[in-house]
Amino acid sequence: MTTQKIGVAVLGIGSMGGGHVQAFRSSPWVERVVGYEPTAERAKERGQELGIPATTDLESLLHNPQIHLITIASPNDTHCELTLRALRAGKSVLCEKPMGVSLAETQLMLAAERETGRFLQIGFECRYSKLYQMVKDWIGAGLIGQPLNSHCDYLCSEFLLRDSWRSKSPSGLIAEKLCHYLDLPRWWFEQPVVELYSQAAPNFVSYFNYSDNHNILYRFANGATSSLNFVMATAETFHGDPLRDMLDQQWDDGHRLVYLLYGTKGAIETDVFRRRIRRWEFTDKPDKLHSKIVETVTFPSSADELWFHNAPGQNIRISQLVAEGCLPELTATDSYESMKMVFAAELSEREHRIVKLNELD
Ligand SMILES: NC(=O)c1ccc[n+]([C@@H]2O[C@H](COP(=O)([O-])OP(=O)(O)OC[C@H]3O[C@@H](n4cnc5c(N)ncnc54)[C@H](O)[C@@H]3O)[C@@H](O)[C@H]2O)c1
The missing domain is CATH 3.40.50.720 (NAD(P)-binding Rossmann-like Domain)
Structure with a gap:
């Protein structure tokens, strides 16, 4: 056919x-x-x-x-x-x-x-990126045991511009940028998120209609937890989308896009600006818990798109x-669950309280 x-x-x-x-x-x-x-x-x-x-x-x-x-x-x-x-x-x-x-x-x-x-x-395209698919594969192969905790640090320069539709948008950066980075742990952990708390400090960027920084903390149904820390403004100014190129210069000027995931048997780190994914193995020895880096994979700048922006x-x-x-x-129902996290974070910041995800159903 x-x-x-x-x-x-x-x-x-x-x-x-x-x-x-x-x-x-x-x-x-x-x-x-x-x-x-x-x-x-x-x-x-x-x-x-x-x-x-x-x-x-x-x-x-x-x-x-x-x-x-x-x-x-x-x-x-x-x-x-x-x-x-x-x-x-x-x-x-x-x-x-x-x-x-x-x-x-x-x-x-x-x-x-x-x-x-x-x-x-x-378009949750990070799910098609090799860097994040490798995390999924390593977890699926049992290499870190059961994932229990993840941290994401996303720090970048202001790249939305003063007079763009983005800086004047009625919706904020949680929906615009962070939805990707809330969606990924849901996909990796394969657990529903049950509650979420988020805070934002006063802005660095005066001309946004919304917050330019967020500290989001959430808990999955099995007790696993995750956090996402975001600040737009602190890294050195870049005249374009900082995730598209120039990573070599940016990794040391304040840009970060790093996940750390901890499981019962090991850990994984993804680092976009260092073009690297690493894995640790934990061993319970008589004196203490030992941890060792057992795998490091890097990728060349020519493969940036495939690895983290596919x-x-x-x-x-x-x-x-x-x-x-x-x-x-990727079903619309699944994407809806990630979007609920976005709106729970916005609600949490408005009302200064923990939001149960089922409040949004
Ligand atoms: N997946 C990703 O990582 C990623 C990256 C960048 C942008 N985006 C998304 O892509 C979308 C566009 O972003 P962009 O950076 O290309 O913005 P852009 O401003 O470069 O392009 C938007 C285009 O839409 C046009 N437009 C305005 N109103 C319209 C309407 N009613 N109907 C159809 N077109 C209209 C504008 O004239 C403009 O050409 C946004 O939703 C953004 O969140 C996703």
Whole structure:
């Protein structure tokens, strides 16, 4: 049986949308890629830069039988409405994170997926990154025993810019950035999160509509705990997305994106800015618990995208799933659980209290 190639429409062909276009153009399961922008000027400019047809007529894309997959790479507060329209038009949808900017929006997106029965996958692309898949594989192979604790430190320079939609967005950085880093431990630990507490100090960045720092602490159903500490502002200023290149310089100027996971038999550290993943083994000896680094894997700068920013790999895989009529690899229900952590953290900071995740159901 030959698989029919699909047509893809990318809604929002800015920075991330441009990456989507390139990934789909390289996919063997895709035969056409078109773009959508709300204004004619922007559609023309970006269509020409990317070398694709780009339109301002969303309805025509939604009703075009040659378009099978709609991907949404527009500002966060448009994700819900565009997803609902695309699913209800019978399209498969890949929507960039976050899955909505409020709990109500996330629930609407989940309800639309259930009501239409269509394909909906949220762009939690870290799940396709080799660095984080290796953590999953090492835990799955029992190499650290049962995971019981994880810490994530994410420290970076301000890279959203004073006058961008991001710095003025009604939703904050927990939804915009940290949803990835709350989603990963849920995936690794394979446990539901039951409660969460978060705090934010006053801002370093005066022009954000939201906090630029968060200390989030949460507990899983089996008693395991995790924390995520984030500060945007402290590292040396970088004029671009600091996760895309220049890691060699940045690892020592204050940038950090490190996970430490502790299990009953060992530990794992992932370190994006050092391009490294390491593993410790614990041995219970008569004098004390001994710990030894037993495995270190590094990757070259040429493989950065594959190792920790594998949106292209995710998109190509999704085009295959849609072309072959398969279900999403990452379900909307699962992404909803990570988004509940986002909104629980926002609620916890507003009300200065521990939030039980089932309060949000
Ligand atoms: N997965 C990741 O790691 C990752 C990384 C970066 C961005 N993103 C997500 O991708 C999305 C876009 O981010 P970006 O950095 O490309 O922003 P961007 O500002 O570069 O691009 C957004 C584009 O959307 C267009 N747009 C505005 N309103 C629109 C609407 N109503 N419908 C369609 N298009 C519209 C803008 O004109 C612009 O071209 C965001 O949701 C962001 O969170 C994800």
